[in-house]
Amino acid sequence: GQQLNQSPQSMFIQEGEDVSMNCTSSSIFNTWLWYKQDPGEGPVLLIALYKAGELTSNGRLTAQFGITRKDSFLNISASIPSDVGIYFCAGQSNQGGKLIFGQGTELSVKP
Amino acid sequence: GAGVSQSPSNKVTEKGKDVELRCDPISGHTALYWYRQSLGQGLEFLIYFQGNSAPDKSGLPSDRFSAERTGGSVSTLTIQRTQQEDSAVYLCASRQTGGGGEQYFGPGTRLTVT
Numbered sequence: 001g002q003q004l005n006q007s008p009q010s011m012f013i014q015e016g017e018d019v020s021m022n023c024t025s026s027s028i029f030n031t032w033l034w035y036k037q038d039p040g041e042g043p044v045l046l047i048a049l050y051k052a053g054e055l056t057s058n059g060r061l062t063a064q065f066g067i068t069r070k071d072s073f074l075n076i077s078a079s080i081p082s083d084v085g086i087y088f089c090a091g092q093s094n095q096g097g098k099l100i101f102g103q104g105t106e107l108s109v110k111p
Numbered sequence: 112g113a114g115v116s117q118s119p120s121n122k123v124t125e126k127g128k129d130v131e132l133r134c135d136p137i138s139g140h141t142a143l144y145w146y147r148q149s150l151g152q153g154l155e156f157l158i159y160f161q162g163n164s165a166p167d168k169s170g171l172p173s174d175r176f177s178a179e180r181t182g183g184s185v186s187t188l189t190i191q192r193t194q195q196e197d198s199a200v201y202l203c204a205s206r207q208t209g210g211g212g213e214q215y216f217g218p219g220t221r222l223t224v225t
């Protein structure tokens with residue numbers, strides 16, 4: 001079945017540093033989504049990408065939909081303590097269909 | 112506006128008992144999804160409802176799992192004869208028709224089978 005490989009599994013950074021995480025897939029997706037999950041809560045949508053090559057920003061967050069449609073990355077610039085949490089990528093083959101999730105990247109930010 | 116709500120937030124049950132988990136999607140969202148998240152893991156798709164179409168049940172792990180959606184709104188996920196490996200957080204998401212692929216999640220129900 002479809003699988004997503006997300007890396008790194010965890011990151012420990014200093015406040016103010018930039019962060020990058022990525023996902024790769026063995027198959028093509030038509031949509032890539034990035035979510036953040038805080039403890040005890042459901043994932044919150046950060047960015048949605050719909051076209052190969054698309055680069056989208058949301059404040060300090062930037063994400064790109066890889067040209068091959070098999071990968072995506074998320075960058076966070078100038079990290080702050082509230083960026084702490086687990087970030088998930090998710091791919092979708094058919095619009096509106098199920099999401100396939102990566103295993104998550106746990107981000108820790110040291111003030 | 113109100114987001115996706117789920118109840119109960121926590122459920123502890125004995126092995127072998129049946130449980131029902133409820134999801135109230137965002138008003139007007141016609142698509143509804145159930146996912147399962149085991150400790151420290153990503154989300155695993157279970158089932159998907161879209162309007163009046165037959166649901167996509169391809170993610171249900173066994174015939175002990177079932178779900179229904181009444182009146183195109185509220186959904187109930189039922190797990191019969193619960194096993195310890197069913198312990199997980201069960202998350203519901205909804206999506207607006209024509210809203211692209213964006214799914215919005217509820218807070219989840221943490222199920223513990225003892």
